[in-house]
Amino acid sequence: MFQPDQSILGNYADLLVKFALGGGEGAKPGQTVQLAIPDAAKPLLPELMRAVLQCGAYPKILFIPTEVDRTFFDYASEDQLLHFPEAYKRAEANLLDHSVSIIADPNPRNLQGIDPAKIFKSMDSKRKYRDWLNRKEQEGKYSWTLALYGTEAMAKEAGMSLEEYWDQIIQACYLDAKDPVAEWKKIQTEQDRVKKELDVLCIESVHVAGKNIDLTVKLGANRKWLGGSCRNIPSFELFISPDWRGTNGKIYFNQPLYRYGNILRDVTLEFKNGLVTSAKAREGQAVLDSMIVRTNANKIGEYSLTDKRFSRITRFMANTLFDENVGGEFGNTHLALGRAYKDSFTGDQSLPTDAEWEAMGFNESPEHTDIISTEDRIVTASLPNGSKKVIFKDGMFTV
Numbered sequence: 001m002f003q004p005d006q007s008i009l010g011n012y013a014d015l016l017v018k019f020a021l022g023g024g025e026g027a028k029p030g031q032t033v034q035l036a037i038p039d040a041a042k043p044l045l046p047e048l049m050r051a052v053l054q055c056g057a058y059p060k061i062l063f064i065p066t067e068v069d070r071t072f073f074d075y076a077s078e079d080q081l082l083h084f085p086e087a088y089k090r091a092e093a094n095l096l097d098h099s100v101s102i103i104a105d106p107n108p109r110n111l112q113g114i115d116p117a118k119i120f121k122s123m124d125s126k127r128k129y130r131d132w133l134n135r136k137e138q139e140g141k142y143s144w145t146l147a148l149y150g151t152e153a154m155a156k157e158a159g160m161s162l163e164e165y166w167d168q169i170i171q172a173c174y175l176d177a178k179d180p181v182a183e184w185k186k187i188q189t190e191q192d193r194v195k196k197e198l199d200v201l202c203i204e205s206v207h208v209a210g211k212n213i214d215l216t217v218k219l220g221a222n223r224k225w226l227g228g229s230c231r232n233i234p235s236f237e238l239f240i241s242p243d244w245r246g247t248n249g250k251i252y253f254n255q256p257l258y259r260y261g262n263i264l265r266d267v268t269l270e271f272k273n274g275l276v277t278s279a280k281a282r283e284g285q286a287v288l289d290s291m292i293v294r295t296n297a298n299k300i301g302e303y304s305l306t307d308k309r310f311s312r313i314t315r316f317m318a319n320t321l322f323d324e325n326v327g328g329e330f331g332n333t334h335l336a337l338g339r340a341y342k343d344s345f346t347g348d349q350s351l352p353t354d355a356e357w358e359a360m361g362f363n364e365s366p367e368h369t370d371i372i373s374t375e376d377r378i379v380t381a382s383l384p385n386g387s388k389k390v391i392f393k394d395g396m397f398t399v
Helices: 006-023 039-054 068-075 078-082 086-095 116-125 127-138 152-157 162-173 180-201 285-292 354-359
Strands: 032-038 058-064 098-103 143-148 205-210 213-218 237-240 247-253 257-259 262-272 275-283 300-306 332-338 368-373 377-382 388-393
Touching (some): 006 039, 006 143, 006 162, 006 180, 032 039, 039 098, 068 116, 078 116, 086 127, 116 127, 116 285, 127 143, 152 162, 180 388, 262 285, 300 368
Parallel strands (some): 032 058, 032 098
Antiparallel strands (some): 205 213, 205 377, 213 247, 237 300, 247 262, 257 262, 262 275, 300 332, 332 368, 377 388
16 A cells, blocks of 8 residues: 655654644644544654654644544444533643644545434534634634545545545645745745735625626625635635625535535535525535534635645545645635634734624634535625725636
């Protein structure tokens, strides 16, 4: 079975630990870094530990056996689904300064046939833990990054050999470069330029038009565009958390979505005054239905665009981390149902109350699911003076 060279794995670990953590600053001496590694990604673990130790930080290893989640959902009682060891998880949240999480799935459809309600109950029982870490992140005391380790099953889902699949990972993350970090800094410089140009426009709303897209998204006040923050490696997208109340129209997503151990195909969403009024999928309708009825999952928390000039991903990867960053002929557009990113707020995100977040239209939800379209589209911004400006065309930003 194909496995990347040790030099590639070493570059990967250095990129994640010495650069991606801390928003491009890397882990620092005395900090605690959790390494959440599935057993399928075991070859990467020694390199990640080396990188953490070389930073003078303390590695905390969370080694995750894969496919046991099926056993859990097959046999867990209601009490076991809802169990949350609060004192233990509170101590863990207090301890962590950073987390590196690796996706490595030996069976992307492992949970097919499981009642989605059981999955959501288990997830929601852990929401306190996520909220604690989110608060630390807002205070600048915690960071995380997410990356992909290719498996045979994931490659098969994407219609590639494992070596071809890894070639996409290597290309996307610049792991074959002499200095991957230097390459990422170049991308960030251009992303920062585009974000600044978008922010200066003070865009009130965007209209997304294409063969199967006719959607208006109100951005709202006190917003800024995000991207290139190193939370995801790779991250070529630029995105914003809009005022959910101003979403209207229809959008079709031509990319399959792997979610909760299931696959959804040909999803179409219709919105009116911010709410999903119709959600259809050719495959995976039951999962989509169960997801939409979760708290505030019928509203959007993110709107995103990926410029094809930024991305080196050219093929479908059967994984959202990569698919939401695909370049190809037209780049991509995607939106997330559910939770908004509060760091899209222009002010100090530790200050607003829950009521103030709600008043600004930042959606709060246990859900956050990105759905992707790679179809050609034109994105036109409505500006405060009443004029309109095309900001994205032919797969590229025009600012």
